[in-house]
């Protein structure tokens with residue numbers, strides 16, 4: 001009896017020790033992830049928060065009950081570098097498009113100025129690093145759609161001077177010189193003028209962004225550009241077959257020229273089951289068609305668009321038409337691209353405030369979960385820092401170098 005009791009005691013002790021070891025190693029990874037995340041430059045290349053600057057109910061400096069981004073939540077989530085997206089509907093073209101883009105560029109500068117205790121405007125990788133060293137959030141700008149230059153190459157230079165650091169060559173619709181992935185081909189990729197615009201972007205140090213463009217436009221831009229390209233907010237087609245995502249061949253070609261795919265968190269772009277269900281439930285319109293309709297009804301009123309999209313999604317979910325999507329799909333896409341082309345060519349392009357987020361990544365406060373998941377998946381701390389922001393900074397530096405070389409030629 002005593003022996004049995006003794007054995008029982010030994011077994012209980014051994015289990016307790018094992019449990020303690022397991023939980024301490026679990027806590028150890030969580031702690032390492034926290035330290036890593038909050039000491040890294042966490043740079044997101046695509047956020048549609050800019051349109052919210054025009055809403056009376058939104059305040060960048062306060063914790064807002066809706067949306068995905070504001071300064072308090074960025075602080076909580078360790079997100080310390082952000083590309084504010086300049087976006088207007090792709091059906092607005094010509095001088096009106098330039099004017100509306102200028103309104104948004106001004107709104108970004110005014111908001112950064114207003115919250116200068118927390119934020120500083122950045123134009124270069126060095127300025128992003130300096131902001132980080134000062135404990136400030138680096139604010140950058142990307143122009144989401146070539147239609148906003150009003151078919152005038154000189155506007156590219158002016159936008160560059162105002163601090164625009166990437167331009168997506170098209171949005172949902174073809175513009176005058178580039179085909180979109182979600183429109184009928186009109187130019188067979190980039191027109192000659194489009195190629196000239198890409199060269200001018202190289203000269204101005206503006207990153208060429210191939211999210212949204214047709215596959216042919218991507219390959220044309222890749223051939224013409226003297227600097228690496230980015231996909232500011234696209235995911236992997238191998239995991240979710242959406243035209244807004246990149247095929248493995250495209251990701252390989254992008255990486256071979258030093259570029260980076262910045263993974264988009266939109267549910268329809270990361271989860272095949274969800275995308276198929278959404279397409280079915282909307283009679284084939286899909287998220288792109290529904291958004292196009294919402295924009296038609298709401299104009300550039302992001303609040304109105306968000307409400308319309310959200311209400312429809314809630315209705316379809318309540319009717320049991322849409323499946324749940326976990327935030328872990330984001331990690332799957334990072335993993336897929338990293339396994340395909342290496343961790344040097346993957347980054348984060350959430351599409352916060354412009355897309356429907358998966359469960360568990362409801363806003364930017366949840367970003368540390370991605371770092372922890374990557375650490376648990378065996379990524380080195382170095383590789384994780386690159387994915388969180390280092391890769392984009394590397395591309396920015398290359399783009400800056402190419403710009404200096406091209407400027408020196410004339």
Ligand SMILES: [Zn+2]
Pocket residue numbers: 144212233
């Ligand atoms: Zn977009």
